Amino acid sequence: xxxxxxxxxxxxxxxxxxxxxxxxxxxxxxxxxxxxxxxxxxxxxxxxxxxxxxxxxxxxxxxxxxxxxxxxxxxxxxxxxxxxxxxxxxxxxxxxxxxxxxxxxxxxxxxxxxxxxxxxxxxxxxxxxxxxxxxxxxxxxxxxxxxxxxxxxxxxxxxxxxxxxxxxxxxxxxxxxxxxxxxxxxxxxxxxxxxxxxxxxxxxxxxxxxxxxxxxxxxxxxxxxxxxxxxxxxxxxxxxxxxxxxxxxxxxxxxxxxxxxxxxxxxxxxxxxxxxxxxxxxxxxxxxxxxxxxxxxxxxxxxxxxxxxxxxxxxxxxxxxxxxxxxxxxxxxxxxxxxxxxxxxxxxxxxxxxxxxxxxxxxxxxxxxxxxxxx
Amino acid sequence: xxxxxxxxxxxxxxxxxxxxxxxxxxxxxxxxxxxxxxxxxxxxxxxxxxxxxxxxxxxxxxxxxxxxxxxxxxxxxxxxxxxxxxxxxxxxxxxxxxxxxxxxxxxxxxxxxxxxxxxxxxxxxxxxxxxxxxxxxxxxxxxxxxxxxxxxxxxxxxxxxxxxxxxxxxxxxxxxxxxxxxxxxxxxxxxxxxxxxxxxxxxxxxxxxxxxxxxxxxxxxxxxxxxxxxxxxxxxxxxxxxxxxxxxxxxxxxxxxxxxxxxxxxxxxxxxxxxxxxxxxxxxxxxxxxxxxxxxxxxxxxxxxxxxxxxxxxxxx
Numbered sequence: 001x002x003x004x005x006x007x008x009x010x011x012x013x014x015x016x017x018x019x020x021x022x023x024x025x026x027x028x029x030x031x032x033x034x035x036x037x038x039x040x041x042x043x044x045x046x047x048x049x050x051x052x053x054x055x056x057x058x059x060x061x062x063x064x065x066x067x068x069x070x071x072x073x074x075x076x077x078x079x080x081x082x083x084x085x086x087x088x089x090x091x092x093x094x095x096x097x098x099x100x101x102x103x104x105x106x107x108x109x110x111x112x113x114x115x116x117x118x119x120x121x122x123x124x125x126x127x128x129x130x131x132x133x134x135x136x137x138x139x140x141x142x143x144x145x146x147x148x149x150x151x152x153x154x155x156x157x158x159x160x161x162x163x164x165x166x167x168x169x170x171x172x173x174x175x176x177x178x179x180x181x182x183x184x185x186x187x188x189x190x191x192x193x194x195x196x197x198x199x200x201x202x203x204x205x206x207x208x209x210x211x212x213x214x215x216x217x218x219x220x221x222x223x224x225x226x227x228x229x230x231x232x233x234x235x236x237x238x239x240x241x242x243x244x245x246x247x248x249x250x251x252x253x254x255x256x257x258x259x260x261x262x263x264x265x266x267x268x269x270x271x272x273x274x275x276x277x278x279x280x281x282x283x284x285x286x287x288x289x290x291x292x293x294x295x296x297x298x299x300x301x302x303x304x305x306x307x308x309x310x311x312x313x314x315x316x317x318x319x320x321x322x323x324x325x326x327x328x329x330x331x332x333x334x335x336x337x338x339x340x341x342x343x344x345x346x347x348x349x350x351x352x353x354x355x356x357x358x359x360x361x362x363x364x365x366x367x368x369x370x371x372x373x374x375x
Numbered sequence: 376x377x378x379x380x381x382x383x384x385x386x387x388x389x390x391x392x393x394x395x396x397x398x399x400x401x402x403x404x405x406x407x408x409x410x411x412x413x414x415x416x417x418x419x420x421x422x423x424x425x426x427x428x429x430x431x432x433x434x435x436x437x438x439x440x441x442x443x444x445x446x447x448x449x450x451x452x453x454x455x456x457x458x459x460x461x462x463x464x465x466x467x468x469x470x471x472x473x474x475x476x477x478x479x480x481x482x483x484x485x486x487x488x489x490x491x492x493x494x495x496x497x498x499x500x501x502x503x504x505x506x507x508x509x510x511x512x513x514x515x516x517x518x519x520x521x522x523x524x525x526x527x528x529x530x531x532x533x534x535x536x537x538x539x540x541x542x543x544x545x546x547x548x549x550x551x552x553x554x555x556x557x558x559x560x561x562x563x564x565x566x567x568x569x570x571x572x573x574x575x576x577x578x579x580x581x582x583x584x585x586x587x588x589x590x591x592x593x594x595x596x597x598x599x600x601x602x603x604x605x606x607x608x609x610x611x612x613x614x615x616x617x618x619x620x621x622x623x624x625x626x627x628x629x630x631x632x633x634x635x636x637x638x639x640x641x642x643x644x645x646x647x648x649x650x651x652x653x654x655x656x657x658x659x660x661x662x663x664x665x666x667x668x669x670x671x672x673x674x675x676x677x678x679x680x681x682x683x684x685x686x687x688x689x690x691x692x
Contacts, residue, residue: 007692070692074692248689249689252686252689255686256685256686259680259681259684259685259686260684264681267677268677269674269675269676269677269678269680269681270670270673270674270677271677272680272681273624273672273674273676273677273678273680274628274673276676276677276680276686276687277606277621277624277625277673277676279689280606280609280621280687280689281602281605281606281625283689283690284605284608284609284690285601285602285605287605287609287690287692288605288608290692305598305601305602309598309601309602309605358591360594361590361591361594361595362587362590362591362594364594364597365590365593365594366590368594368597369590369593369594369597371570371573371574371584371590371593372574372582372584373585374585374586374587375585
C-alpha cells in the first residue's frame with residue numbers, strides 16, 4: 001500500500017517537475033555533465049522529501065521500507081534523468097556505514113543523499129582485485145590518528161568525491177582478512193592524489209588514488225579495528241543486488257529506444273526475443289531479492305546470481321544494439337551515437353566490474369552448491 | 376490460498392506421491408489428495424508444487440490434462456484425456472470441417488475418450504469423442520518413459536461440431552506455466568545428480584568438484600535454474616499469455632543449458648543408461664517441444680516485438 005501510494009505520488013511529482021529535472025545536454029553528456037545532473041536530481045528529490053523515504057530517520061531519512069528508495073531509482077532511470085552506471089553508489093555504501101558507524105552516519109549520510117557530496121569506494125588495489133583479503137594499503141595507529149599510505153585503483157568517481165570508504169591493512173599482511181580495517185576518509189585531506197583513468201568508453205569514470213601519509217581521525221573508523229572484512233562482506237551483497245535494481249529499467253528503456261529507431265531489417269528477432277527475456281528475467285530475480293530484503297532477510301551469496309544474470313542481460317542487449325544500430329556504434333560522432341557507443345562499450349565491463357562473472361561463479365559453487373574449497 | 380504450514384504439507388504430500396507413483400497410480404494418488412480441487416482454489420500452489428515435483432521425480436501423470444480442462448472451464452473425468460497440440464505447436468489440435476473434426480495431436484495417456492479443441496473459422500469448438508474412432512500410437516521416441524500417445528484421424532461429431540469453447544489461449548498459457556515448472560523440477564534433479572558425481576568422482580587425486588571448469592558448469596546450471604524460476608514467479612505475478620510464453624521459453628532454454636552442462640560434468644557415465652541422468656536429458660528435450668520450444672517461442676516473440684515496436688512492461692516492484 002505504502003509502495004503503491006509512493007509510486008503514484010512520485011510519478012505525478014516527476015510529471016509536474018519534468019522541465020526542472022530534465023538534463024541540459026543531449027545524448028549521454030560528458031561525465032562532468034552527468035555528475036552535475038545527478039547532483040541536481042538528488043537535490044530536488046531530497047528537498048521535496050522523495051529521496052528521504054526508505055532511509056532511517058537517524059540519518060535524515062523519513063523511514064519506511066527500502067522498497068521506496070528502489071522505486072525512486074527505477075523511476076529516475078526509466079525517465080532517463082540520471083546516468084544509471086553510477087547513480088546507485090549511495091545504495092552500495094550507505095547501508096553498511098549506517099550499520100557499522102551509526103553516529104557518524106547521522107552526519108555524513110544526509111549530504112550524500114542530497115547530492116551535496118559524492119563518496120567513493122576504496123577497495124581494489126593494483127595487486128588486489130578479486131583477492132580482497134590480500135590488500136596492502138596500510139593504516140598505522142598514532143597518537144594523532146591513523147596514518148594511511150598506499151594505493152587504490154578502479155575507484156569510481158574518486159576525482160569528484162568528498163569522502164572515501166577505504167579498506168586498509170592494520171594487521172600484518174599474513175593476517176589476511178583478519179587484519180583489515182574500514183575507514184571513512186575526507187578526500188581533501190593532505191596526501192591524497194586521485195589520478196583519473198580513461199576507460200574504453202571514453203570517460204574518466206574511475207581513478208587510481210595515492211595515499212601518502214594521510215591523517216585520518218580515529219573516530220572515522222567504521223566499526224571496530226579489524227572489522228574491515230566484515231564491513232566488506234556486509235556491503236558486497238548490496239553491490240551485487242539492490243544497487244543493481246534500476247539497471248533493468250535502464251536496459252528496458254534502451255531496448256525500447258533501439259526498437260523505435262533501428263531499421264527493422266537489422267533486428268534479428270531471435271536475439272531481440274532473447275535479450276528481452278533476459279532483461280525480464282533479471283528484473284524478476286532482482287525483484288525477488290528486494291522483497292526478501294524488505295522482509296528482513298540478510299542478503300548473501302545468492303546475490304551472485306543476480307550479478308551474473310545482469311551481466312548476461314546487459315551484454316545481450318548491447319550486442320543487439322551493435323547489430324541494429326551499427327552506424328551509431330561504429331562511426332557516428334553526434335551525441336546520440338556517442339551515447340550508444342559508450343553504452344555498448346560499457347556493457348563489455350558488465351562481466352568484470354563488481355566482482356567478475358568468474359568470481360561470482362566461484363562464490364555460487366562454494367557457497368550455494370557447497371562444492372567445497374577449490375584450492 | 377494455501378499458505379504457511381498448509382503449503383508446506385501440501386508440497387510434501389505431492390513430493391511424496393511423485394516419489395512413490397507414476398502414471399495411473401499417480402493419478403489415483405492425486406485424486407486421493409484432492410489435487411484437482413486445489414487447482415481451482417489455489418491454482419498457483421497446485422500447479423507449481425505438483426509439476427516441480429513431477430519433473431524432479433521424472434514421473435508422469437494426467438495432471439496436464441486437468442490443467443488444460445480447468446483453463447477451458449470443462450470438467451474432466453478419469454476416462455477422458457485432453458488432446459495436446461502436435462510436437463512443437465500450440466494451435467488447437469483439430470480443425471472443424473463441416474460435421475467432421477480433423478484431429479492431430481498428442482495425449483499424455485490413452486483413455487476411452489478425448490476432449491478435443493478444434494479451430495472452426497474464427498472460433499474454437501470443443502468436443503468429446505471416442506478414442507476408438509481415432510488412430511493412436513504409443514510413442515517411444517526419445518523418451519519412452521513419458522508414455523505420450525500420438526493421435527490422428529477424422530471423426531464425425533454427433534452433436535454438430537461440439538460447443539463453442541473459449542479460452543484456448545488461456546489453456547495454452549497455463550499449460551506452458553505447468554510445463555515450465557516441470558522443466559525446472561527436471562533441471563533441479565539433473566543438477567543434483569551432476570553435483571553428487573562431481574563430489575564423488577576422484578581424478579588426479581581429488582574430487583573433480585575441485586576443478587574450476589567443473590565448478591563453473593555447475594554454477595551456470597544453477598544460474599539457469601534460478602533464472603527460469605524468477606521468470607515463472609513474475610509470470611504468476613503478472614498473469615497473461617505473453618508472460619507465460621516468456622516463462623516457457625526461459626524454462627526451456629535454461630533446462631537445455633542445465634542438461635548440457637550436467638551431461639558434460641557426468642561425462643562418460645552420463646552418456647550411459649546405467650546412470651539416471653539420461654532420463655532427465657530426454658524428458659527435458661521433449662518438454663521443451665510441448666506448446667512451443669524455447670527457440671521457436673523466442674524467435675516468434677522477437678518478431679512480435681519488432682513488428683509492434685513495443686516491449687512488454689516489466690513486472691512492477
